Structures are given as C-alpha cells and as structure tokens.
Amino acid sequence: MKINPLFESSARRRMRMAKTPVIITAYLGTLLVVAACEMAPFLGQGVTVVRMRLGIENYIWLTALQFFLILLVAPAMGAASISGERERQTFDLLLVTGVGSCRIVLGKLLENFAFLALLILCSAPIMGTVWIMGGVGVFDVMMTLLYLMVIALGALSVGMVMSVFFHRTLAAVIVSYLAVFAIGAGTWILARYGMSAAYTWETLQELEHAAPLTAVRALPPLILFNAAVGLVMLLAGQTGILHHTMQTTMQLQEIYTISKFAGFTMVSYVVLIVILLSSVVLIGLACAVLHGQTGAARVRRSKQRNA
Amino acid sequence: MIRCEQLSKRYGKNVALNQLNLQIGAGELHGFVGPNGAGKTTTMKILATLTRPTSGNAYVDGISVVENPQKARRLVGYMPDFFGVYDNLKVWEYLDMYAGCMEIGPRERRRKMDALLELTALADKREAYVDALSRGMKQRLCLARALLHDPKLLILDEPASGMDPRSRAQMREILSEVSAMEKTVLISSHILPELAQMCSHVTILERGQAKFSGSVKALEKQMHLDQALTIRFYQPPDEQMAQALEACTQKILGTKPVHEQQDVWYVPGAEHRDRDGELLAAMMALQAPVCDFHRERASLERVFLEVTQDENQSVI
Numbered sequence: 001m002k003i004n005p006l007f008e009s010s011a012r013r014r015m016r017m018a019k020t021p022v023i024i025t026a027y028l029g030t031l032l033v034v035a036a037c038e039m040a041p042f043l044g045q046g047v048t049v050v051r052m053r054l055g056i057e058n059y060i061w062l063t064a065l066q067f068f069l070i071l072l073v074a075p076a077m078g079a080a081s082i083s084g085e086r087e088r089q090t091f092d093l094l095l096v097t098g099v100g101s102c103r104i105v106l107g108k109l110l111e112n113f114a115f116l117a118l119l120i121l122c123s124a125p126i127m128g129t130v131w132i133m134g135g136v137g138v139f140d141v142m143m144t145l146l147y148l149m150v151i152a153l154g155a156l157s158v159g160m161v162m163s164v165f166f167h168r169t170l171a172a173v174i175v176s177y178l179a180v181f182a183i184g185a186g187t188w189i190l191a192r193y194g195m196s197a198a199y200t201w202e203t204l205q206e207l208e209h210a211a212p213l214t215a216v217r218a219l220p221p222l223i224l225f226n227a228a229v230g231l232v233m234l235l236a237g238q239t240g241i242l243h244h245t246m247q248t249t250m251q252l253q254e255i256y257t258i259s260k261f262a263g264f265t266m267v268s269y270v271v272l273i274v275i276l277l278s279s280v281v282l283i284g285l286a287c288a289v290l291h292g293q294t295g296a297a298r299v300r301r302s303k304q305r306n307a
Numbered sequence: 308m309i310r311c312e313q314l315s316k317r318y319g320k321n322v323a324l325n326q327l328n329l330q331i332g333a334g335e336l337h338g339f340v341g342p343n344g345a346g347k348t349t350t351m352k353i354l355a356t357l358t359r360p361t362s363g364n365a366y367v368d369g370i371s372v373v374e375n376p377q378k379a380r381r382l383v384g385y386m387p388d389f390f391g392v393y394d395n396l397k398v399w400e401y402l403d404m405y406a407g408c409m410e411i412g413p414r415e416r417r418r419k420m421d422a423l424l425e426l427t428a429l430a431d432k433r434e435a436y437v438d439a440l441s442r443g444m445k446q447r448l449c450l451a452r453a454l455l456h457d458p459k460l461l462i463l464d465e466p467a468s469g470m471d472p473r474s475r476a477q478m479r480e481i482l483s484e485v486s487a488m489e490k491t492v493l494i495s496s497h498i499l500p501e502l503a504q505m506c507s508h509v510t511i512l513e514r515g516q517a518k519f520s521g522s523v524k525a526l527e528k529q530m531h532l533d534q535a536l537t538i539r540f541y542q543p544p545d546e547q548m549a550q551a552l553e554a555c556t557q558k559i560l561g562t563k564p565v566h567e568q569q570d571v572w573y574v575p576g577a578e579h580r581d582r583d584g585e586l587l588a589a590m591m592a593l594q595a596p597v598c599d600f601h602r603e604r605a606s607l608e609r610v611f612l613e614v615t616q617d618e619n620q621s622v623i
Contacts, residue, residue: 005407009396016395089391092357093452097408098380 006099006107007114014115027069027119031062031126039129055133056239062127063144066120067231070152074116075176078159081108082290083169101290109160109283116152120145140238147234147272151227154275155180157282164286164293184228191223191255207261215262216270223255225278230271237265308333308460308491309354314363315515316349323349325515326363331493331508333368333459336486338502338523339495341512347495348388350512351462354493355385367460384453388465388495392445394438398429401437402452409456423451427481443474450481461485463494467501479505534577536560538590539599543569551593559586577602 014020038058082104085091094104124145130136159176166172207215216224223229236242243256259267309331316324324346331337339347352358353365356376365372372379393401399420406416424430427447432440440448446466453461466482467475482505486492496502502509503523510520519526544552556564560579564572580602587600 003407005404008407009393009400009404012400013393013395088393089387089389090393092355092385092387093390093405093449094408095357096355096380096383096385097405097456098377099408103408 004103004107004110006094006104007110010108010111011114014111020115023073024119024122028122028126030069031065031123034058034065035062035126035129039132053135053241055130056135056241058133059127059130059136059141060235060239060242062123063148063231063235066123066148067151067228070116070120070148071155071180073119074112074152074155075159075162075180076173077112077116078109078156079163079166079172079176080169081112081160082163082286083166083172084163086167087169095294101294102287105160105164105283105286105290109156112156113149113153116156117149120148120152136238144234144238147231147268150272150275150279151231153279154227154282157279157286158183160286161282161289164289184226187222187226188229191220191226207258210261212262212266215258216267218258219255219262219267224271224274227271227275229255230268230275233259233264233271234268237263237268308335308368309493310366311350312364312366314350314353314365315361316346316353316358317361322515324353324360324363327512327515327517329510329517329520331491331510331520333491334486334489335508336482336492336506337494338506338509339493339512340502340509341495345512346515347512348464349515351385351464351493351495354460355383355462356380357385381456382459384456384458384461386446386449386453386461386463386466388468390449392437392440392448394436396437397433398424398435398437398440398448399433401448402455405452406455411456419455419457420451423454426454426484427451428477441474443470443477446470446474446478447481450478450485454485459490461490461492463492465495465497467496475501534580534602536574536577536580536583536602537599538564538572538574538597540570540572541596541598544595548593548595552590552595555589555593556586559589 035058038054038061082091085094085104124141127141127145130141131138158179159172162172162176162179163169166175207218210218232242232245243260309329311327311329314324314327314329315322323344327346327350329350339351341347349358350365353360354367354372356372356379359373364374367379367382370379370382396404402420402423403416406420411419421430424433427450429444429447429451432444437445437448450463450466453463463482467478470478479501482492482494486505494502494506506523508520508522509526511518511526543549553564556562556574559582560574560576562574562576562579564574566572583600583602587597590597590600
C-alpha cells in the first residue's frame, strides 16, 4: 500500500516536535483534572442511584470539554496546513514534483486528523471513568469518541478550505474560527426563526407516531449541520438526563419535541452523517481550489480563451 | 531544449518580461545574467511551471509549460533562490518525501538518494536534521532534491547566493559534474566571474528582454573584448597627452581606447595585436607615464557592464 508521502513526513515531524507531548499532556491533563474533581468526593462511598447520575453528569462534562477543546485546536491546525507551506517557502518545491493538489490536501488533512484522533482515543480511559458508577455502556462511549472524531474532521475541513484560500496563516486561522462559529451560531439562529413560524402544536402531534426518518425530515435542515445539537442529542439518547437542559437551553420546544419523536440517537446519527458528508464536500472544494491555483484548471481556461 | 516565444509577464503595471525570445540548446550549461528586476527569476519560474506568462509560450524539450505543465514538470528540476526546509526532518527523510511525491519506487528511491547524497557531498549528513544544516549544505540538498527524478533540464536560480567561497567552489564542482551528465543547466547568478568560468553559453537579460544570447566566445567576439589591451598609467595623462595617445592608438591599432578610469584605458579588439610593440614604442616616445601594458581575456563582468550600462548606447 502506498502511503501519502506528505502524511508520512508531516506525522514524523509532528511526533518529533517538543510541543507535541506538551499538547497531549495538557489535553489529557485538563480532562483528568475535571474527571477527578467531579468523581473524587464520591469515590469509596458505594454506588447509589444518585451517585450513578453524578457519574453520568461527569461523562457529559468530559464530552462537552472535549468538544470545545477540539473546536479550539482543529480549525487552527487545518488553517495552518497549506498556508504554512506557502509561508515556509516549501510550497513551490512541492508543486514542481508534479504531486497533485488532492494528494497535498489529503496528506495534510490525514496527518492533522490522525493527531486529533490520537488525542481523542487517548481520552478513552478518562471517559471510561463513567463505568465506575455505571449508567453508560462501552458502545456509548465508543460512539461518543467517534462523534468527536467526525466533529474534528469537520472543523479541520473548514480550516483546510481557508488555508487554500488565504496565503497568510494568521488570516486563515482567524477566518476559520469565524466560519466555525458562524456555522454553529448561524445554523441555530436560522433554524430557530424558521422553526417557530412553521409549526403549530397540532402539526407537531401528527409526527408523534410517524417513522423516525419522517420526523427527522420535519426538522429544519440547517439544524442538521450543527455539531453541538447533534452531540447534545447523542448524549440525551445515551443518558436520558439532558431533556430538561434541552428544553431550557435550546429554547426551542419544537426541535426538542420532534427529536423526541424521531429518537434523539437517530437525530444525532443523521447529524453525524451530514457533518461527514459536509467534510467530504469541503475537502473536495479545497482540492478543486488548489488545483485551480496551481495550474491545470487555468490551462483549460487559457485553451478555451485561445480557441 | 528551451524555447521561449514572445514571452511576456506583467505584474500589474510592472512589465517583468517583454516579448522575450530565447533558445537554449540541449546539454548547454547556460548562464542567465542580468541586473535585479531584469526578469531572470520570472523566466525561470515560468519554465518551472510555477508562474503563467501573460502572453507568449515557452517550451521545454518541445512540451509547452503553459499548456502541459504536468508533463513539463517531469522534465524540469528546479531550485529557487529562496526556499524553506522542514524542521524535525532528517536529510534522507527530506529526499524520501520528495521522491515519494515524484512517485519514484522505494528501491529506486534508495539507490538515487545514495547517489545524489554522494554527488552533493552530503553522504555523511544522511541522518542529520535538515534545519541544522549550514546554508551551503541546504543549497546542495536542494540541488539533490531537484535531481531526484533525473530531469533533462535543471533550473538553478542563484544557487550560490549567500555561500562562502569554499561552498561556492564546491557547488561549482558539483555543477560541472551535473553538466557532464548531459543535462541542460540554466543557472542565474550575480557572481559573474563564476558564471564565465562555468558556462558555455550565456544570456544577458535587461528589462525583460534578451540583450544577448549565445556562446561566451561569441559574446566576447561580438563585443570585441576577447583579448582587450589594458593600459595603466602611473598618473592620469593630462588632456594634451591624452589626445596624443588616443590619436596614436587610433592610428596604429585602428580603434579608439575606452577610458575605464582616468588612469586605466582598454582597447577592444585583437585584430592588430601584432602592432602592440609599435604602440608601446610610440607611447614611450611621447613620454607617456605607462606602468602596465598587457592583453587579457575580458571578464564577463566587464561585458555585462558594457551591455547593461546604457540601453541606447549599447554595443550590441
């Protein structure tokens, strides 16, 4: 099997960097401190139903913390990948090798993703502390980790596109953060206004006995692009304790009700697939734009002009 | 090997190349000379398929770099004037990565890497980190990278810039070896005497146009500087003496002397070199304060200054 040479060399370089073990330690250390603070007072006191809930709450806090840490790290990593090559003056040397733009984008993306996946997988033992109290199964924890990896891929893809568009890393990083924030807040706000106008209590009741996917289709499409909503749905499906939070913090009774009819887990799986497909589209866009910047597409345009 | 047809490149209002026509034969070690902003790097970048011309076309071994850049890249090895290296990567890993990008198979890759590290005198630095190498070593490593896919044409933009004299000499030796591999080498440099020593052919660029392109010998012949006579005086001759000396030089050698400095004159052309003795005797008779009277091969630097000093009064 041929390994992408850019992936191989970038991965090597990253694992040799002095800051890499620091990042891994800081990431896991943060999670560990949160887990310890939550769990320590209750250890050695026996398992009761109330304490079981505390274990689940700890699991939710750890997941939320990982979600924010990933959104903090991934866009910047993606944004620095191609623009970093340009700033380092190594991009021209890559181009003259004849390596395709897709191989450049995929090599960089895979390496960044592999590092984030490593961080997420390393957190598995800390996430597993929920099993001390019980309440969440092994499959649920694995599913959450997979979900976080897909979110990491999505955020990286946004960064990669910006990295191709912007030649300066700083600009690419800032716009990536803004884009990730805009996707999160924008989809939520637009969905909220669209939803309130579209449904009455009667129409919602009609969905109660509908097939899960029919109910999912009743959700505003934009909300399916919102990774935070998907994660909340996933955790609600797994733990069954986020219902009140959803009703109060999401401030949208209709989305809660429809998701309940469809099944929270089903909604989260659909969001997972939508984010995955969006990432593929964004990666394709990054490849196409880079292809256009580096020659072949311009050649076609030039030929058409000459013709 | 290289053919540029009406090649033009504009950056906004600035004209970098102005309908450049150029032909470089296979196997030549071709020097690219010109003042800053003459269009050397732009031409090289176009040939390396990194920049598209505004108009015109350029061909490498008959393949258009504009219409078929992917195919042209397989024929070209390019070393830019400024380039970066990756940190935390060893020398062999650096070459291995580029060889992978060029889709060179693992077995052939190993053989080529060994040969190129040997050629560039970096065999003992195989396990060293690239960012820890000296500038000269980085330049040689970049040259090895450019040679990985065995290109027919090697484009080197200021390969010796920032190097100490020893490293420059080493680079010169390596380039001579590369040239012996029957590769066409296009090399730009500001160190003109080095180019004159190395190159068989030369192109002088100014304001995006070729002022001269051909063999170094042809250039010297065209400039009548192949064996110019240099006359140096103890002290600058006064006006009356200078007029008399100019007149006798014109009469005996048939050429008016050029005043390089007030006390250094040179007389282009070597057609009447057999009458040098007669001229010296005439100057002695006029009691001219001559301290040095000799013929020497003109340096490329002098030719370059002659060609580029004033476009309107250019000899060519």
